[in-house]
Amino acid sequence: MSRSQLAAEGHTVVITEREPGLHALRVEPRLAIGQTCYLAATDQGNLLFDVPPFIDDEAVSAIRELGGIAAIAPSHPHMFGMQLAWSAAFDDAPVYVCEADSEWVQRHGPAMTYFDADATPLPEILLRRVGGHFPGSAIALWPGHDGHGVMLSGDSIGPVARSGWVTFMRSFPNYLPLSGAVVRRIAASVADLDFDRMYGNFGQTIPAGAYDAVQSSADRYARWLSGEFDHLT
Template identity: 40%
Template sequence: MTCFLCLQCGVQFTAAAAPPDHCPICEDERQYVRWEGQAWITPEELAAGHRIVIKDDAGLLGFGVEPRFAIGQRALLAQTAYGNVLWDCISMVSDEAVAEINRRGGLAAIAISHCHYYSAMVEWSEAFDGVPIYLHANDRKWIMRPHPAVVSWEGETRVLSPALTLIRCGGHFAGGQVLHWKREGGDAILAGDILQVTPTRRHVSFMYSYPNYIPLNAAKVLGIEAALEPFAFDHIYGAWWNQNVIGDAKTAFAASVARYLAAIA
């Protein structure tokens, strides 16, 4: 029995004797099936040709897969006095990565922005004694490997600790969430691509489907703006290495919303 990984999106499926027939996440219009057709890889095959790189990203510890695999996101470690949280996820786990997190106090929980980054979330949880995985209930249908560690929370915010709060923004996915972090050095939003940091690193943008170029409508963007309005933040951390807004990020966010709404009007 093997927990196969989709080669296109990197999401892991429930253990089976043979690969699944298809990947619902890739068949959704926000993603796509690879041109060569649906394909799968085992965790062992992935580990044979890839490794986890661990490095600093604008002051946060990040974990990524090299060579680039699937969508190519990296995970971040939110280190707090109340316990550490792994934000977003990648498709493989290594002894080195687990040891590095344990050296920094271990892991209290995992939280993931949306289903494109669910990847090997269950393996990460099990590597830390089954820590909870916080996903919004609106995205429950996209969980391809159900597990008792998954917490499908409901509502608009979920406080994980005095330092960390999940905020449902919706947008890209109905349960799309970001993580607000009260911290020294400036409060931060860990955003995945619910807020897509642009190459200028002074703006964000919004899409319903990134690879298929379907923009997000005005009502959804205004919903994201309303969800974040009560929160102060100085930085926004995106989904990929070095794709962050560092300093004055709330002003940059407000300007980004106005620019986007003007562009689609």
């Protein structure tokens, strides 16, 4: 479906502040998987983490008022769709994609920038490959307005309904889990990072204690998959 057709159906990008310096972007009515994307502000420019599946002049103007986009980072291939369109709207802002997922890129251009394990699209923001959902699935670490650290987790680590816990899935729509070994690997890959809050791909939030939530949840997940608690089922 073309952009003009989507606009005719009333689609628009809704932008809301989640905390000082961090705005959530989502398309209404719901489009694609209904993802929530994030615009994280730094003194050196803004990062768009994950990409809305729709763009129009109103959204571009609204984001320009917030400081524009200096870099774009999709967390995994399900977020690739409109990345070059958003890049073009902001002076060909570089698009950071993990090399491990490069085979999924359908549109190529000079804005595409590939990284292996870590990347710093802006001086205050770290991208890290954690894998799991896709081999190149990545998270972003942003200092936050208070310097306590915020993880933008994409689909790699998902806050759940119970406060203070997260989960890890190969496929969320199909409830396909990851192995205990992979989950422990994901938790270990972020163990050296400092973060207190987390924002997930569908608007879920851990407002405090996110670091401990990741480590505790990974341990619980792996132990359940090991059969340790089969006697409770």
